[in-house]
Amino acid sequence: MTVITEKLEAGSQSALLENPGNTKSVCPNCESAKMEPFYEVKGIPVHSVLLMPTRDHAANYPKGDLKLGFCPCCGFVSNMVFDPKVHEYSTSCEESQGFSPTFSSFARKLARRWVEDYDLHGKTVLEIGCGKGEFLAMMVEEGAGEGIGMDPAFVPERLDTPVSSHLAFIQDLYDERYTHLSADAICCRHTLEHISPTSSFMRMVRKTIGDRPDTVLLFELPDVYRVLKEAAFWDIYYEHCSYFTTGSLARLFRKHGFDPLELELEYDDQYIVIAGRPNSGKPSPKLAGEDDLESVRLEMRRFAERFRIQKESWLGRLNELRADGKRTVLWGGGSKAVSFLTTLGLTEQIDFVVDINPHKHGKFVPGTGHAVKSPEALRTEKPDCVVLMNPIYLKEVGAQLSGMGLSPDIIPV
Ligand SMILES: [Zn+2]
Structure with a gap:
């Protein structure tokens, strides 16, 4: 296993850290319409996956506000007052759900299916936001050739896999400095919801793919439609600044030149699984779940x-x-x-x-x-x-x- 801890020099400020933290009224997903605020919580911890060593430390942890806005144009939901500068993604993040057999078995099946469905046998997979690297290891164990994982929270000692010689990890955030990386599949699970300027992120991903139209994008993230419908407020927290439905995610893919290949709800309909490929000319037909704007608007109002x-x-x-x-x-x-x-x-x-x-x-x-x-x-x-x-x-x-x-x-x- 190769682990790169030395970070590339930032030529200019990272595109993912450009957000000023003031109220953002323009939709960061489609960059066109004005967001309509509909839910507000003040003074919540800015981090909920960082471990707190003492009760005092936990109680005095920095707090921020959350003001969810809805984009009438693309259906995107985001925290309009999110400030990315307060975050400290590091090895002390304890985001791993891999200790649950239910979650591990879901991840294993997904890894196996993606390797089969997109014929990734012997190919290279780049995972943006790979956490502790368990899923990337599963992709390689299930037949992918090589895995490159990126995450500042990666901890080498925590990963136990027989395929470690086929894995490389970079302990850093993905941004413009890494668009030279080359892969047959770009995987991004439970990461896009932590990124505020989603449109800039997708532009970087498109740049990484360059002129390799066969590269497949494999994303998985929470579905906010269920959260709105069930008023599942516990699924809304500071680190998640961006909230998608099947429709708004597919619209983001299409806006950046990707045709959605699959668009499914999995894990008891809690997660959206989407795959896409660079568009080859004429847009592909719409998939079920893409036309959800009116129903999302209705649930948002309720x-x-x-x-x-x-x-x-x-x-x-x-x-x-x-x-x-x-x-x-x-x-x-x-x-x-x-x-x-x-x-x-x-x-x-x-x-x-x-x-x-x-x-x-x-x-x-x-x-x-x-x-x-x-x-x-x-x-x-x-x-x-x-x-x-x-x-x-x-x-x-x-x-x-x-x-x-x-x-x-x-x-x-
Ligand atoms: Zn929008």
Whole structure:
């Protein structure tokens, strides 16, 4: 495995860091229309995947505001007051979901399918925002020839794979300095939602591809249509400045000269999976899911009222449990938990947070300062209720609890 820690000199300021942090009213996705604000939360932690060593550190972590805007032209949703300068992506980011068997098995199947469907056998895959490198390793294990991963949060010791001699990692952010890299597939999973100027990003990706029209783009990211429809406010947090639906993502691809080849919802319809190739002249026919502008607009307009009802309902339920002397814990110490806790302003209603990722144990949740413990801690703490931050893990978490002889009420969000 090759690991490059030395960063290329920045010739000019990175295109991804150009944003001033003031209210941005022009859509960063289509650069044409004015965004319409529709949801606001003030004073939320600017980071929810950074580990906090002490409760004080967690409680005093820098906070920022979030003001979601909707673009009437392309359907894009983004935080209009996002300031990218506050972020510190580094090796202390604990974004990996690879400790969950449910998530790992989904990722494995996706890696296998992409290698098969786009014939990546023996070919080179570049992954932008590769995290700890698990998925890139899976692509190579499933038949791809070489993998190049880019992420400042990559940690070599954390990756255990038999194909490490076919992998190279650059511990840096992808920007103009890296558009010379060459690959047969460019993969980008759970990364575009962290990038504010999405249009500039796609221009760089197009530049990286150059005159190789066979290069395939493979992207995966959360679907905001479900979030709007279910008022799933815990899926809205500071690091996610950009929110897509199938339609707005496909429109971004087409605007930058890519024909969408597949456009699917996966992982219980939580994630959008899109593949695309440089357009060869005349645009390809539209795929199902591309024409969603009117339905997204409708759900956006209903969001504020739905959120108010959700918030009241959760606060009522959790306060009642507390008043009845019941012990409630939260399962899942990721960004969803941070958003759930801070948006509802929860304190003693939740005893602590449980997570299966051992790198999080003994640490604290940014914002509210709740402690993160291992599931094993529940043997002695014996909660009455477990609020599960992602319903897809219901079976996995239920089995783990009953394996410990515990049968608390599980309340999925
Ligand atoms: Zn737009």
